[in-house]
Amino acid sequence: MGILRTKGIVIKIANSSENDKILTVLTAERGKIKVFCKGAKKAKSTLLASTEFLSYSDMILFEGNSDMYSLNSAESINVFYNIRTDIDKLMYASTIAQIMNDVCQEEELSFNRMQLLLNTLYVISETDKDLKLVYSIFRIRLLGILGFVPRLDKCVSCDKSYKEIKELYFSLKDNGIKCETCKKLDKGALNISAVTYTSLVYILSSDAKKIFSFDIPEEAINELNLLVDLYMTEKVEKEYKVGL
Numbered sequence: 001m002g003i004l005r006t007k008g009i010v011i012k013i014a015n016s017s018e019n020d021k022i023l024t025v026l027t028a029e030r031g032k033i034k035v036f037c038k039g040a041k042k043a044k045s046t047l048l049a050s051t052e053f054l055s056y057s058d059m060i061l062f063e064g065n066s067d068m069y070s071l072n073s074a075e076s077i078n079v080f081y082n083i084r085t086d087i088d089k090l091m092y093a094s095t096i097a098q099i100m101n102d103v104c105q106e107e108e109l110s111f112n113r114m115q116l117l118l119n120t121l122y123v124i125s126e127t128d129k130d131l132k133l134v135y136s137i138f139r140i141r142l143l144g145i146l147g148f149v150p151r152l153d154k155c156v157s158c159d160k161s162y163k164e165i166k167e168l169y170f171s172l173k174d175n176g177i178k179c180e181t182c183k184k185l186d187k188g189a190l191n192i193s194a195v196t197y198t199s200l201v202y203i204l205s206s207d208a209k210k211i212f213s214f215d216i217p218e219e220a221i222n223e224l225n226l227l228v229d230l231y232m233t234e235k236v237e238k239e240y241k242v243g244l
């Protein structure tokens, strides 16, 4: 039986019995893993805080013969306390955790996904940034990590530079911008404002730590959010709703 020491974020919890939990944990080195936590639901358990939903902890795990690890000990690094005490923050963070659970695989290097999730949870917990904007930024960056980087420098159909296009359109099916002429053959193409265009470029090209460092008016947040809703549904073939 091997021992694994890793840092992980709890993205899902299932109760396996009265006192035990089975966690789904996202790690950088092994992707998504399942972790059995014996006695973690007991009030006196030292694992209580580190096995809570969205907790980020340093964990020592036993690797058994089954497809599950078992938790030996854990030390909390960040429990993102402010997310637990604010229903709106919790709703957004829960949807983000659900998306991560769906797009991450077991035994797959996930450094970028882990970093994105940590940075997103940090911004939700520690700042008052508009949650819809944070959620949009998270999803655009995630789609980029998953390989759906839209082409933004030229019209995807005719190669016309973005600088020469007066009215920009975004093609969901062809992953990128289109000019006024080419969008006529693409019924699903959406007209996007200059602010939305600049936001997309910024989110996809900035350093991972800086992606949340901008603000845009509410109208632009709504436009960006609608675009991401549609783009995400098109690419991952699943619709996510925040809230009940």
Ligand SMILES: [Zn+2]
Pocket (backbone or CB within 6 Å): 155, 156, 157, 158, 159, 160, 178, 179, 180, 181, 182, 183
């Ligand atoms: Zn074109």
